[in-house]
Amino acid sequence: MDVMTDRINAAIDLLTTMVVESIAKEDGCDASDVLPRFLRSHTGQMLYNESSKLWWDGPAFIEELYRQELSKTSVRAQRIAVTG
Numbered sequence: 001m002d003v004m005t006d007r008i009n010a011a012i013d014l015l016t017t018m019v020v021e022s023i024a025k026e027d028g029c030d031a032s033d034v035l036p037r038f039l040r041s042h043t044g045q046m047l048y049n050e051s052s053k054l055w056w057d058g059p060a061f062i063e064e065l066y067r068q069e070l071s072k073t074s075v076r077a078q079r080i081a082v083t084g
Contacts, residue, residue: 041070
């Protein structure tokens with residue numbers, strides 16, 4: 001790996017930490033519970049895909065994107081439960 005790739009990866013890791021800690025604090029749960037869910041999410045996967053350039057955005061934007069994803073998933077699950 002070159003120096004630039006190392007810096008990008010470090011920035012992505014830092015953003016992930018900031019987002020996860022913010023979610024944990026706001027939701028009153030442990031960051032160790034939030035982290036695996038975030039990493040499995042579409043938002044987390046996009047963040048670690050350097051070509052998406054999501055890492056260019058700040059942690060507040062990334063957190064909002066993740067929360068929107070969760071909201072859409074929740075609505076979809078409710079529809080499935082109702083229509084059975």
